[in-house]
Amino acid sequence: MLPVAAVVAAVVAVAVAVAVTLRASSALRHRLACSVLLRAAVRYRRRLELLGSEVGLSQERCLRRLLPRGTALGSEAFRERHPLGPSCPSDGALAARLPPLRPWALLRACWGSDPPLQGSLLYLDALRAAFPGALARGGTARLSWAPGRPRAPAGWPLPSLYCTPAEASALPSRAAALRVQLLFALRQRALRVLEAALAAELHDALAALRADWPGLARDLELGELSPQAGLAEDARGRLQALLVPDAARAAELRAECAGGFEGIVRRLWPRLQLVVVGMAHGAERLYCDALRQADCEGLPFYCPFYGAAGALLGVNLWPEEPAPRFLLCPDWAFCEFLPCPAEEELRTVLLDELWEGREYGLVLTAQPGEYRCRAGELLRVTGFHKQCPVVEPVRRESQTLSVRGESIPEDRFCRSLCRAVGLWPGARLVDYVCVESTLLGASSGATAPHYEVFVELRGLRDLSEGQRYKLDQCLQEDFPIYKSFRFKGSIGPLRLHMVGAGGFVRLREALGSPVPMPRVLREERLLQLMQSSIIS
Template sequence: MLLAGLAVVLALLLWAWRRRPGGAGSGGARRRRRPWELVLRHWLALRVLGRAAGWQRRHLEQAAQDVRRSQERLLLRLLGGAGAVEPGSAVFRARCPLAERGSNGGKTPALPALPMGPWALLRSSCTADSPLQGPVLYLDVLSRVFPEALSPRGTARFSWARGCSLPAAAWPLPTLYCAPEEAGTVPSRAAALYVQLLFALRERALRALEAGLVSELYDALGVLRAGWEDLAQDLASGRLSPRLELPEGTRRRLEQLLAPDAARAAELRAECARGWDGIARRLWPQLQVVVVAEPSGEQLYGEALRESECQGLPFYCPFYGAAGALLGVNLWPEQPDSRYLLCPGWAFCEFLPAGPGAEGPPETVLLADVQEGQEYELVLTAQAGLSRCRVGEVLKVAEFHNQCPMVGPVRRLSQTLSVRGEGVPEERFYQTLRRAVAMWPGARLVDYVCAESSLLGASSGVCAPHYQVFVELRGLRDLSEAQRYKLDQCLQEDFPVYKTFRLKGSIGPVRLHLVAAGAFRELRDAAGSPGPMARVLREKRPLHFIQSRVVS
């Protein structure tokens, strides 16, 4: 106890010293920080983190033993803050109608910006709020399963949002990351991923690769494929490529953190010349884990990374969130299928049955009443301003931890194709598309999106409503009409309702388009805000963008 208290005091003193004017945390002094200072700060933060994690795990276990009571307490806090007179789940559900489904398509939320340093970490020991409790639990789990994953400067993070720096899941340990925070604030996503990758390549002893979404890691390693010669040149010279569009001040500050490393540049050239399978472990031999969010719409990218660049590495998705709220944490990274414990103190959750036979008037069940093996649509009330909002996420209850359900996301309701009410969900359409691509000799699916013809308006022609599908392929430059029609045939085989409408002529045949290589990466770069890839486009701007890249 004495040693733990001393560690806390030392951490606070060091943090305060760094914050004083002219201290190590200001201006150019930060760039000259000595290695021993980094290691000491990191060690002290780990000591405080260990104590906070113990408290948070006990809080979570207590809440999971009486989920109903934990949810009622949370609702009392939420309604009390809104000035409610009679808080309570029965009164709340009777008086507050269900809101319309959210239109965010299941976007994964970023953690709110929090003050760095021991004060925030110590504060997390006394609260069950998700922005504080979630990262502490995640880092504790990561250190238990992958003991070296929390090494100082041992994690490369790939992330970008227009005009701001995304707060990382590991905010209690800012010394964890090998790239400066400014690398995530450059004007474009492509430039940010390039700079973050360059700083990652400087650190041969990386233990973890981290990204807000698996598509960000996929695109970062795509930068390696396309630009490894430029990266090697930058490593050797200690300067950023002149072709990289950066503000001059930003370029100058980043280059002050670089130094020429001809040996590492030669190693990069040699490994890239050998090919891409397993390149991550060859470039960083001590890698232990890949930490990413992998929502259903981005399954394609996770599969591609596991098969090629990240061969042999375990993938860990720590959080589940929807509509801007953090809802659950994955405490079992060693499991092949991600399962998230819905933490009863983070948001008030209700559930609408969404499995087979779930028809009739919507009546919600509470977190304490869900059943194992059943699918439910999530209804959320959270501090983010949501009040009984149908967020468009369908979950499946896998099992229970004490009384608390462990769930896995199934589908996003906004990502369902339906021109006549036939309802083709994204995850099943993806499987059908893969089956069709397998019938095209030499072809490999790189990426895809879909749209309903109504979004095109008059430009879709006078034919019956139909699906517009845009694909990027590797190994095939053109498609014959017979090959294009294979997708429509597969859809008829997999979806009997769709086949019925096709036979009646009330749904027209699929129109399949081949786009140029890199079109979908450019689409994500142009989006301007992070979020899971939308497989069913609902807005004209991204549809027109991808139409402009059609080559066949």
């Protein structure tokens, strides 16, 4: 608990800052808000250091908050009374349960438990320390699509950071939302941060830039939004009112795009310092790697948060490191872990009982009444900060391929696929999904159970049968059990299909909600969409 004098001083400071901001210019309001938020971040950072020195006790307190009032269970009794539950009800993006931005809310965050606010405060503090100038007013552009439920930007307590209108993210069309946000980002030449809720959204927005840069340049020059599918006239009118003609910026966009797209992001925004993505691991890593190698060449990528089942669990305090790793905050959720490989007795270990270098399945109690849910996530412990474990996500259990119990995880399948693509001269993997033949029904024919894989490639227009077989061969080399089943004939040969450009963009829109890309399709309608996009 903070000293009373410090609390009173903080109350006065916040109250004065708020009073002044009501009369100040927008630039001054931004600076004052920055100062207040960063002070709150420093206070919570100190508290986190204290919590990290007594992880077991912090988790016990967290558990008591999540149990009904008057329940006096400790973690041992809690685990005995509540058996391991089913999978968590949500496995999508982080839920946007945002507290009000009032002085007392900020102060309460310094010693209470408010993960969305505390996470954003830590993000702003880490960003300021590693990238001076990244918190400039209007210096961040956000690319995000969330038509059903809003997703908060990483720096949501400081809305003056953003130059892109929040309304654009709620448009019913994903393509229209990303195009509008891209247009507003292009207006701001002095951009410092490019933020995307998912790496796939940044990937698709830059693909739209490649495909329609003349149209975007025209909109910039005229200061208007072109009519487009998915953009209603009333929304178009409100968004267009925020635009002004900018012929000079339009000419710059034309000149840079005419020169090619290698490193285009740094050429369009020469003061850009980094790219922030809501997820850079698992299914999204493929897009991050592609962006680093081409459009965003030379820029660091920072993934600030780790969450599962809609709950915020950890924060990345090291924005300059290339591989994201996350400190699990002990007062945000009650976490348990199942050691991998699974032991005979399904006995979980707690946050202060983890071993560095081991992998664990995550079991989560983050909401009252939702006890001991399996999050379907596997984590690897990479180290410790004080007593708090630092982890990296490994894979999602729901994205494991299996038609005979052979169990091929998504991360290892992706490595085998990338190895096979490397054997096809000139080819580069853009995207992929897999299907187990059971989803095909009668259309799979009378063959043995098998996998069907849909890929989008650059550098190749067709694949020979010999090249297609390379993937099956790589899987047999990497997975002895799969090879054994293939030799016995109980698993049939893998079938590989090439998908045309835009097929995976349509798939992401058809998903209907902003979730990490599913690498194993489980719905027939999504399979049919992929089948309609096959070109070879």
